[in-house]
Amino acid sequence: MNRLTVNGWALALSVTGLAIAAYKIFDLGLPLVPEQNTDVWTLQAQATFVGTGGPAKLSLDIPQHTPGFVILNENFISRKYGLTIDQGKDSRKANWAIRRAKGEQSLYYRITVARSNKAVEWESVPSFPQLPDYPEPYASAVQAIVEDVREESADVESYTRALLKQLNSPAPDENVELVRNQAKNTDQWTSEIIKVLKAVRIPARKLWGMDISDLDNNAVLSPLLQVHNGDRWLTFNPDTGKQGVPANFLAWQVGEAPVSKLTGGRKPGIRFSVTKSYAELIDVARKGAANQDSLFSAFSLVALPVQNQNVYQLLLMLPLGALLVVFLRTIIGLQTFGTFMPILIALAFRETQLFWGVVMFSLIVSIGLMVRFYMEKLMLLLIPRLAAILIIVVILMLLISLTSNRLGVERLLSISLFPMVILAMTIERMSITWEENGAREAILLGVGSLLVACASYVVMTNANLMYLMFVFPELLLVVLGLCLWMGRYTGYRLVELVRFRGILQKDAK
């Protein structure tokens, strides 16, 4: 392979990677920086009651299907309460229970949603309702209405539409008047419509939800009408007859209203509130999965389940760390223990944060070195000695965790993620270098490794780079290209400019 071939590959890979990224930026409109925000809404249900000192149970209907929205986050805030969730086909219930509840009690349920165009279908299939036994003159009125409407319709969908038009007509006849007088609000009105639909045995129910455009600390749930056409549920506005779930309507539950049920307490109450905030688009896309247009979602990591996404987000940063190591070693000429050891250390720093990571690394390696120097006197064989150092490292980490727990420094608990084997090997290599080439060289190499680890940490935790690599994984081709190019870099290393400076002395003399 001559240099031209290598550079050709490097160029081709980089151009390909950049071209795909450019297509995604310009044609698909993906933002280049993670600043692009999108609206998210946080809805909170606060259930309150007064405990009587005995056991109490409270159940709350919580959203299951949310057409037009994707649930990003869901929280139950209920100290000391046991929580179970009943999962139905179209409904979910949170059940809180406590052995003793005394005084004012507050339980919170909170979800964060963002808009999504993902199709959502209700799953439950209802049975046909029994023909009700209406009292007169109501029965005749209903009979007249359904007969009229039947003339103008072909199926459940058109029937419901026609019926709603008739019932909400601005010039109602006496039959409609009679039915209308039964209802004083939308809830009752929807119930009336369901009653009329029973006469033609169309299954119907209410869909409760709230208008999220109305940011309110006292939001109310309002009903929509749903009918089942034998295949799926269709949604209508009972007042206007408009079909479909409105854009700002967040579906909360199906069925009858009081959303919370209490046993064992007094004065039950429930309050809903809606707040709006902004979140980064990539977060919404990531958490909600497949929230974007199809080409992007089909070929992007965003389509993966969230926990896999997290793994890939990490994996995608490793090549950047490796590229940095290549740069620091080939162009700058820094020396480290082990080629990619600094990257692994940098990964561990992600959990502990830089400062504590460096402190921990230095602490473990220094103490480990002291123990290792003592072991030299014991004249152990290599493999048992390495194992002994590994055990010492684990013990040190344990001690640090326990001590930090005592002191309340939670950061240090995550030290358990430190790569123990790598640390043990580092200690061993450092002690050998120390003995053979002197303390100066060993410390120099150790500090060099730590510096490279810090630099990798800074690169690998950069939010912009993380976003870029995650949304544009094709940039890996560019990274690969750069690696190939540096693989044929034959110029001087920066440290060589210092190392060979002595050569100039001869001329100076």
Place this chain on the structure above:
Amino acid sequence: MIRFASPRQLRERGILGMNRRNADFIMRYNPRHLYPLVDNKLRTKQLALKHNIAVPELYAVIEIEHHVRNIADSLADHNSLVIKPAHGSGGNGILIIDGRLGKFYKKSNGSLISIEMIQHHTSNILSGMYSLGGLPDKAIIEYRVEFDPLFENISYQGVPDIRVIVFKGIPAAAMVRLPTRESDGKANLHQGAVGVGIDLATGISTYGVCKNDLVEHHPDTGYRTTGIEIPHWDRILRLATECAASVGLGYLGVDLVMDRNLGPLMLELNARPGLNIQLANSQGLLGTLEKIESFQELPGDAESRVELAKSFSASANTD
């Protein structure tokens, strides 16, 4: 004091950098399958014997841990000897025994060690402590070179050795490496040994360098290191090119020692020789390497190769 050299200054002086050495010389001229020949000192020794190249006599090889216990038997016949790893690098793991004192053995720096310490050291060698990648290794016990009194005044303990860079069979540069107190008897430049350049044509030492500084005297003994005529210079150069021919590596470092009685002996070969020889000679390697590379055909016999090498040096001197 000059802190930095500019890349242009280095290029003008023909300095070979690490990246260029790896990419343009080692990777191009050293086929990987030949590495084991030089990385394993036992195989190097066997190869040398096959080609009638002078090497220190092999006394014994310790291959398994079990034999470590009986190591005293192997040591019994010889008053002075060297124990070293077959796969060692950078002079690490080499133990030099100079004599006995009762139950104890005398190290080259005069300190005494017990047989247990020798056994532990040998165990360490076997378990791969000094080998690249920590692979299990063998320990070689061989003749301890009685070095030529020539270097007595200009080295502090240890064994001074001569390094010759041979490119495509032609010696391209040479230096003598003198141990110092700081290098702990090791002839390793980055550990503080003095590197003294040798003029290829005459075999006379030129400038010396210690820790990046030009020196004309040994830092510990104070004797002049310049102007020393290395004896058997032609034999040394011929030995170097014969080594290159027998091992087949295009870019090779040949390490030799000067024995008081036996003359130059080949100690080891290096497929990735360091770049400090340029500092010792105060001259870059690139010029000579490129000149050798420009030849369509190079002479086959050792004599003409040595003559060619000398001619490069002479022409460099008249520049």
